[in-house]
Amino acid sequence: MEERVTIRELARRSGVSVGTVSRALNGYADVRPETRERIMRLASELDYTPAAAARSLVTQRSHVIGVFMETGEGHPDLQHPFFHEVLGGLKQRVGREGFDLLLFASERPGGGYGPHDYLKRARHHNVDGCALIGLDPDDDEVRRLVRGEIPCVAIDMQLEGPRTEVVMSDNEAGAAAAVRHLHELGHRRIATVTGMIDSRPGVDRLRGYRAAIQALGLAYRDEYVRYGDFYAESAREQTAQLLALDEPPTAIFAAADMMAIGAIRAAAEAGVRVPEQLSIVGFDDIQLAPHVNPPLTTLRQDKLGLGAAAGDALVARIAGDPDRPSLRTLPVELVVRGSTAAP
Amino acid sequence: MEERVTIRELARRSGVSVGTVSRALNGYADVRPETRERIMRLASELDYTPAAAARSLVTQRSHVIGVFMETGEGHPDLQHPFFHEVLGGLKQRVGREGFDLLLFASERPGGGYGPHDYLKRARHHNVDGCALIGLDPDDDEVRRLVRGEIPCVAIDMQLEGPRTEVVMSDNEAGAAAAVRHLHELGHRRIATVTGMIDSRPGVDRLRGYRAAIQALGLAYRDEYVRYGDFYAESAREQTAQLLALDEPPTAIFAAADMMAIGAIRAAAEAGVRVPEQLSIVGFDDIQLAPHVNPPLTTLRQDKLGLGAAAGDALVARIAGDPDRPSLRTLPVELVVRGSTAAP
DNA sequence: ACGGTTTCCGAAACCGTTTTTGGAGATGGA
DNA sequence: TCCATCTCCAAAAACGGTTTCGGAAACCGT
Numbered sequence: 185m186e187e188r189v190t191i192r193e194l195a196r197r198s199g200v201s202v203g204t205v206s207r208a209l210n211g212y213a214d215v216r217p218e219t220r221e222r223i224m225r226l227a228s229e230l231d232y233t234p235a236a237a238a239r240s241l242v243t244q245r246s247h248v249i250g251v252f253m254e255t256g257e258g259h260p261d262l263q264h265p266f267f268h269e270v271l272g273g274l275k276q277r278v279g280r281e282g283f284d285l286l287l288f289a290s291e292r293p294g295g296g297y298g299p300h301d302y303l304k305r306a307r308h309h310n311v312d313g314c315a316l317i318g319l320d321p322d323d324d325e326v327r328r329l330v331r332g333e334i335p336c337v338a339i340d341m342q343l344e345g346p347r348t349e350v351v352m353s354d355n356e357a358g359a360a361a362a363v364r365h366l367h368e369l370g371h372r373r374i375a376t377v378t379g380m381i382d383s384r385p386g387v388d389r390l391r392g393y394r395a396a397i398q399a400l401g402l403a404y405r406d407e408y409v410r411y412g413d414f415y416a417e418s419a420r421e422q423t424a425q426l427l428a429l430d431e432p433p434t435a436i437f438a439a440a441d442m443m444a445i446g447a448i449r450a451a452a453e454a455g456v457r458v459p460e461q462l463s464i465v466g467f468d469d470i471q472l473a474p475h476v477n478p479p480l481t482t483l484r485q486d487k488l489g490l491g492a493a494a495g496d497a498l499v500a501r502i503a504g505d506p507d508r509p510s511l512r513t514l515p516v517e518l519v520v521r522g523s524t525a526a527p
Numbered sequence: 528m529e530e531r532v533t534i535r536e537l538a539r540r541s542g543v544s545v546g547t548v549s550r551a552l553n554g555y556a557d558v559r560p561e562t563r564e565r566i567m568r569l570a571s572e573l574d575y576t577p578a579a580a581a582r583s584l585v586t587q588r589s590h591v592i593g594v595f596m597e598t599g600e601g602h603p604d605l606q607h608p609f610f611h612e613v614l615g616g617l618k619q620r621v622g623r624e625g626f627d628l629l630l631f632a633s634e635r636p637g638g639g640y641g642p643h644d645y646l647k648r649a650r651h652h653n654v655d656g657c658a659l660i661g662l663d664p665d666d667d668e669v670r671r672l673v674r675g676e677i678p679c680v681a682i683d684m685q686l687e688g689p690r691t692e693v694v695m696s697d698n699e700a701g702a703a704a705a706v707r708h709l710h711e712l713g714h715r716r717i718a719t720v721t722g723m724i725d726s727r728p729g730v731d732r733l734r735g736y737r738a739a740i741q742a743l744g745l746a747y748r749d750e751y752v753r754y755g756d757f758y759a760e761s762a763r764e765q766t767a768q769l770l771a772l773d774e775p776p777t778a779i780f781a782a783a784d785m786m787a788i789g790a791i792r793a794a795a796e797a798g799v800r801v802p803e804q805l806s807i808v809g810f811d812d813i814q815l816a817p818h819v820n821p822p823l824t825t826l827r828q829d830k831l832g833l834g835a836a837a838g839d840a841l842v843a844r845i846a847g848d849p850d851r852p853s854l855r856t857l858p859v860e861l862v863v864r865g866s867t868a869a870p
Numbered sequence: 871a872c873g874g875t876t877t878c879c880g881a882a883a884c885c886g887t888t889t890t891t892g893g894a895g896a897t898g899g900a
Numbered sequence: 901t902c903c904a905t906c907t908c909c910a911a912a913a914a915c916g917g918t919t920t921c922g923g924a925a926a927c928c929g930t
Contacts, residue, residue, distance in 0.1 A: 188916090190915090190916055190917080191916065191917060191918095192916075192917090200879070200880085201879065201880045201881070202880090202881095202916090202917080202918090203879075203880065203881080203882090203918080203919075203920095204878085204879055204880075206917070206918055206919085207879090207918090207919090210918085214877070214878060214879080215877095215878065215879075216877080216878060216879090219878080219879085231647075233647050233650045233651050234651060234916080234917070235584065235651070235653065235915085235916050235917065236580075236651050236652045236653065237579075237580040237581075237583040237584040237589070237653055237915085237916080237917090238580075238584055238885085238915070238916035238917035238918085239916080239917055239918075240580040240885095240917095241578065241580040241581055241584060241884095241885045241886065241887090241915095241916085241917075241918095242884070242885045242916090242917060242918045242919080243885090243917090243918070243919095244885080246580070247633070248629070251630075265608055265611070265814075268608070268611045275630060275632040276632070278632060279632030279633050279634045280634055280635075282633050282634070282635050283632065283633055284629055284630065284631055284632050284633045284652070285629070285630035285631075285632050286591070286627055286628070286629050286630070287594075287618060287627065287628035287629070287630055288627055288628075289618040289619070289621060289622030289626060289627050289628050290590070290622050290625050290626055290627045291622045291623055291625070292623075292625050304574075304576050307576045308576050308577060308578070308579050309579045309627070310578065310579065310580055416815075416818045442815075442818070445815065445818040445819070446818060448820060449818055449820065452820055471608070472759075472785075472788065472815050472819075475759045475785070475788040475789060475792055475819075476788070476815075476818075476819055476820065477791060477792065477795055477819065477820045531886090533885090533886055533887085534886065534887065534888095535886075535887095543909070543910085544909065544910045544911070545886090545887080545888095545910090545911095546888080546889075546890095546909075546910065546911075546912090547908085547909055547910075549887070549888060549889085550888090550889090550909090553888085557907070557908060557909080558907095558908065558909075559907080559908060559909090562908080562909085577886080577887075578885085578886050578887070579887095580885085580886080580887090581885070581886035581887035581888085581915085582886080582887055582888075583887090583915095584885095584886080584887070584888090584914095584915045584916065584917085585886090585887055585888045585889080585914070585915045586887085586888065586889095586915090587915080
């Protein structure tokens with residue numbers, strides 16, 4: 185076990201003081217070029233690696249972004265492909281600015297606090313900022329966190345705090361675009377199966393559906409809106425019921441691609457062909473969307489863009505940028521493939 | 528900006544020394560019960576949060592596991608659903624033991640080192656262990672890392688080091704099971720489209736295919752093995768070529784579900800029906816496997832299990848467990864659904 | 871030769887913990 | 901009563917950096 189090479193060691197070997205070494209390495213002005221050069225060469229020879237802990241202790245900055253993302257059995261979020269991709273976007277963006285990501289996982293942290301004690305965990309690790317993904321916005325602990333002193337960004341959840349920003353897709357506009365697309369194809373009996381209705385994206389997509397139905401002068405029918413939960417199975421069930429109606433819809437707007445896939449499945453089981461007898465449009469444009477049968481017409485969310493926007497928000501707020509919006513919404517794009525056609 | 532409450536503050540307020548506070552909070556023996564009680568109450572009243580950095584500085588442990596996972600354009604790994612799920616399993620498992628996950632992202636870390644300087648980054652943050660996911664096992668920096676003093680676990684990549692362990696599915700057995708299944712259904716002309724052939728899982732699955740073909744006494748045909756890259760598009764192309772053969776196969780083993788989906792697509796485009804005219808079996812059992820049309824027969828990898836096994840390996844090695852295997856392989860399970868049938 | 875600036879660097883305080891060492895007082899045994 | 905043993909705690913030394921403060925040389929102009 186060779187000894188760790190510290191800044192003191194560098195000082196000793198190069199015959200200067202530790203303060204000087206620190207200033208040399210960090211590019212301060214007041215150190216003679218040749219001294220700096222000597223120190224830096226020595227550092228790289230000895231493979232000197234600064235200790236983040238020591239630095240963070242004195243500077244009170246960590247260059248780390250904390251990420252809260254539930255993964256329990258009840259919250260299979262890391263399973264949901266959507267969140268990964270935004271995590272990827274976030275990672276890329278903040279990485280470029282020199283930050284790493286701390287994925288909170290510990291269920292019995294040192295301080296002896298509960299699994300939901302977000303603020304405490306964030307403080308414990310001295311993170312410079314936090315990203316909240318797929319949390320319950322009504323959780324008291326979440327509220328405490330965003331009310332605190334740490335810059336936060338919330339993805340797909342409505343939340344407010346003095347230093348927090350929320351980013352999400354323009355779900356309402358997207359949903360409206362979906363039904364307009366269907367309408368243009370000639371559909372008049374357009375149903376929807378919604379996402380979880382206690383989530384912001386869930387209600388916004390429903391709202392967009394309603395608004396568009398109304399704007400197009402179509403009759404709004406209660407039995408045409410069915411409630412799901414963003415996952416395939418719920419859509420499959422609801423679609424089956426829709427198909428069994430006296431006057432079944434000729435098109436369905438599913439609030440997520442996973443649900444669109446469930447809907448296609450239900451259609452197949454009921455012997456109705458997609459898109460000939462039933463058009464289906466999804467939401468998200470997950471990676472598999474082009475590969476399912478038939479390829480999905482859907483609203484593309486810019487997942488990497490969401491992550492990147494979140495990253496932007498964080499680095500800006502960490503840098504102290506005073507005037508930031510409290511909400512940032514990204515456009516979605518209709519991509520039409522094979523799951524929709526004229527009735 | 529209220530002041531951070533430190534251990535010194537607790538000491539002052541409760542009239543004891545900082546050492547005593549530390550021992551009280553950490554559950555050491557030599558402190559009178561009533562003193563401990565008083566201190567702990569005070570701590571929770573003041574919402575005391577220990578500073579991880581300070582602790583890590585002196586104990587040389589961080590309770591953090593570093594995760595290296597490439598996410599560049601060329602390495603869309605975070606996009607590949609498979610890796611997420613094992614990440615989820617890892618997170619759960621190590622979380623239970625009190626660890627958090629540090630997802631390395633920084634492209635210009637403080638030490639001034641390159642993006643691939645894995646060992647340096649790990650040391651910089653003083654992680655207790657590292658998980659390597661989807662990296663290039665031939666990368667020199669990766670090799671340096673696993674040769675170092677930090678416990679490592681590699682997922683789906685062949686690697687060796689004094690304190691490193693690799694975990695992966697039993698790809699060879701799985702592939703063999705796939706062709707046996709096809710054989711039992713009555714197929715004799717069985718093709719495969721492989722994964723990236725420079726990856727361990729890629730070659731193992733091909734090896735399993737070959738072994739089974741041979742063991743079953745089937746003729747091995749060169750034109751029946753086509754090379755792909757784990758993604759849908761490659762499988763689609765290769766399958767199209769397979770279907771255009773003079774004597775096309777009646778069944779295909781695709782080395783990944785994404786590829787199976789690509790194959791189904793190609794079949795649809797060629798007007799051949801699955802499974803009536805062509806059976807297809809995938810590998811992975813991704814979340815969408817049951818929802819595609821037809822539902823995929825596939826080899827289920829226990830992704831959460833892989834993550835958990837990786838976590839086990841890390842916590843054991845961190846705890847100093849001396850006798851650990853250098854390779855751990857997990858069984859895969861054949862799950863038959865709708866994409867295979869008798870020819 | 872001398873006061874005033876610069877330039878470069880050393881000394882030391884500090885960040886918030888853990889852990890070792892040792893000592894005061896209480897307790898026990900003889 | 902006296903020495904040995906416990907029990908509980910205080911003091912202080914780490915851990916590895918950053919940053920402030922000030923001073924010694926070197927430089928300048930006069």
